[in-house]
Amino acid sequence: MRLDLFLVPLGLPFVASLRDTRRTPEDANGLILKLNNQAVEALENQQSRAERSGTCTLANATFRKDWALLTTKERTSYIDAVKCLQSKPSKSDPSWAPGTRTRYDDFLAIHIDLTPSIHRTGNFLTWHRYFVWTYERALRDECGYQGTQPYWNWFAHQNDIFQSPVYDGSPSSFGGNGEYVKHAGIFVGREGIPIPAGEGGGCVKDGPFKDMVVNLGPVRPGMRDLPISPTGPLGYNPRCLRRDITSFPMRDMNVENLFNITLGPASHTVSLFQDEFQGRFPDGFIGMHASGHFVAGGDASDVFSSPADPTFFLHHAMVDRVYWIWQSLHPSSAKTIAGTITMGNNPPSRDALVTDLLNMGVNAPSIPLEDAFDTLGDTPFCYIYI
Ligand SMILES: *[C@@H]1O[C@H](CO)[C@@H](O)[C@H](O)[C@H]1NC(C)=O
Numbered sequence: 459m460r461l462d463l464f465l466v467p468l469g470l471p472f473v474a475s476l477r478d479t480r481r482t483p484e485d486a487n488g489l490i491l492k493l494n495n496q497a498v499e500a501l502e503n504q505q506s507r508a509e510r511s512g513t514c515t516l517a518n519a520t521f522r523k524d525w526a527l528l529t530t531k532e533r534t535s536y537i538d539a540v541k542c543l544q545s546k547p548s549k550s551d552p553s554w555a556p557g558t559r560t561r562y563d564d565f566l567a568i569h570i571d572l573t574p575s576i577h578r579t580g581n582f583l584t585w586h587r588y589f590v591w592t593y594e595r596a597l598r599d600e601c602g603y604q605g606t607q608p609y610w611n612w613f614a615h616q617n618d619i620f621q622s623p624v625y626d627g628s629p630s631s632f633g634g635n636g637e638y639v640k641h642a643g644i645f646v647g648r649e650g651i652p653i654p655a656g657e658g659g660g661c662v663k664d665g666p667f668k669d670m671v672v673n674l675g676p677v678r679p680g681m682r683d684l685p686i687s688p689t690g691p692l693g694y695n696p697r698c699l700r701r702d703i704t705s706f707p708m709r710d711m712n713v714e715n716l717f718n719i720t721l722g723p724a725s726h727t728v729s730l731f732q733d734e735f736q737g738r739f740p741d742g743f744i745g746m747h748a749s750g751h752f753v754a755g756g757d758a759s760d761v762f763s764s765p766a767d768p769t770f771f772l773h774h775a776m777v778d779r780v781y782w783i784w785q786s787l788h789p790s791s792a793k794t795i796a797g798t799i800t801m802g803n804n805p806p807s808r809d810a811l812v813t814d815l816l817n818m819g820v821n822a823p824s825i826p827l828e829d830a831f832d833t834l835g836d837t838p839f840c841y842i843y844i
């Protein structure tokens with residue numbers, strides 16, 4: 459497959475012209491495509507100037523694609539692999555996570571267990587990068603999936619989220635909304651930014667995950683009237699997958715914000731980038747990362763057990779895509795980190811180190827954080843986004 463077939467020729471002046479005019483393009487969907495092209499071009503330039511080394515290069519990297527651009531057959535092969543993972547027996551130690559039943563649960567369990575040390579921390583971006591990659595590898599190695607991890611493009615279907623091929627309820631989607639259940643709304647973070655209740659709230663009523671059983675959680679549901687798991691965070695609590703899909707949080711997934719974190723003032727350091735990406739909850743600003751979870755509502759709105767919803771991995775692939783774009787366009791900051799080892803430094807803790815290990819539990823060996831900076835080169839990874 460030739461990479462240049464996917465690229466709109468834009469040239470380096472594109473970034474310069476955005477900076478010069480101090481004007482953001484009007485359309486986030488257009489901007490992300492241009493940024494993606496620009497990121498690939500920057501990598502090509504680094505490679506041709508021999509600023510990059512290692513075995514995985516642009517010539518043999520795999521491509522992660524927009525779910526909307528996959529064929530129906532490609533989508534169903536991904537969904538089949540997810541359902542396969544949900545049917546294979548768990549490998550987790552039951553004395554650690556007594557609630558895990560399936561290989562899918564093994565991913566949910568490690569995310570639940572580590573939540574306080576992988577969000578608003580120095581390892582947030584790299585831990586989630588390795589997590590999504592490990593899941594992609596399990597789909598391929600354990601369930602015969604031939605494709606790559608797709609992403610959910612946040613900037614399409616913002617006004618008609620139920621038309622999104624991710625949530626349209628068809629057999630090649632992740633299903634649509636939950637059954638209507640009267641509830642008091644969904645609340646973001648400890649600050650409790652309110653998201654009005656939508657038309658759902660209950661069990662997902664159509665699509666391939668209609669009968670999915672979620673075995674772990676809830677731990678800290680955004681839908682606060684959901685009872686937390688009586689058996690503890692890693693205990694067995696089988697139930698349906700819940701959603702209350704709403705485009706309300708998408709007000710924070712817009713072109714100004716995308717521009718800000720990729721090329722604008724919030725792109726200048728990793729600290730600004732990751733903090734603006736993860737929202738400023740005291741200001742009522744949810745930010746793109748949390749907004750994507752809250753669009754699905756229900757189980758996805760629980761910071762601990764959000765991977766209960768299989769769309770988690772499409773959302774976090776998009777988070778990783780934006781991180782990858784930012785790294786490619788800011789090579790001098792690409793391998794820097796900021797932040798501590800506790801969520802929002804609460805309780806206060808030491809700074810994260812590039813030698814800290816990214817722990818995947820039974821899903822993959824731990825690797826040092828610094829091995830997850832690059833998606834090419836001599837890392838476990840070998841992919842780019844198109
Ligand atoms: C990519 O190509 C390089 C050089 O030809 C090779 O050493 C490496 O193993 C390849 N990597 C993958 C993932 O195919």
Ligand SMILES: *[C@@H]1O[C@H](CO)[C@@H](O)[C@H](O)[C@H]1NC(C)=O
Pocket residue numbers: 714715718723724730733734
């Ligand atoms: C850009 O990010 C900075 C840093 O977090 C923030 O103060 C500012 O309000 C943001 N600007 C826009 C237009 O969102």
Ligand SMILES: [Cu+2]
Pocket residue numbers: 569576577586761
């Ligand atoms: Cu997470």
